[in-house]
Amino acid sequence: MAREADKRRSAERRGRRAERLAAFYLRLKGYRILATRFKCHAGEIDIVARKGDLAIFVEVKARRSEQLAIDAVTASAQRRIRSASDIWLSRQTDAHRLSQRYDIIACLPGRLPLHFPGAF
Template structure:
């Protein structure tokens, strides 16, 4: 017996488009927030075969791989980054790092930025 999905079908893909727009807006908001904290944006939506990194930012010799999550609460944003996502982000970060000429002197960290409704983004340093 097959369980049917209770969600209504969306043939136009409007819900997916809204989610995509919200994700992009959240990434730009997170980038602006990190700029205000003194980071330099190195890459937006960096894609590799291993996965995608929402933001790569840098401050001095520190490179930060940032996963941006737009959720209603901080806890749900942090919980939304699964172990599989963490593995993919780290693998993509390793690929990015090996392509950098100054890779030997760089240190790398993985953070989460939670974009919450009607609040400033929340930055979780060293989240994973």
């Protein structure tokens, strides 16, 4: 039982590290980070970023391979992220001007993050 709790804590730390790295990477690419770990009753969004009139909702996955990271964003996860993004947008005064995009950032061991714009 304690071993499972240790694994969960380790995975949580790895995920938070990956999210910080992904946010830093997006900043370097010219994105403005508006929110991290946005949570609501519909779900959670790891990173909400903006570039011009484009709102980007980013799911970050720390995995051993690119394909494992992409496959980890299941159809149900995509639905939750889209629902949460609708709520986030409804709270923005300029939402009517914003286009939306859903990205995945894969954080792989020993590599720069891989950014997949418009992944779903």
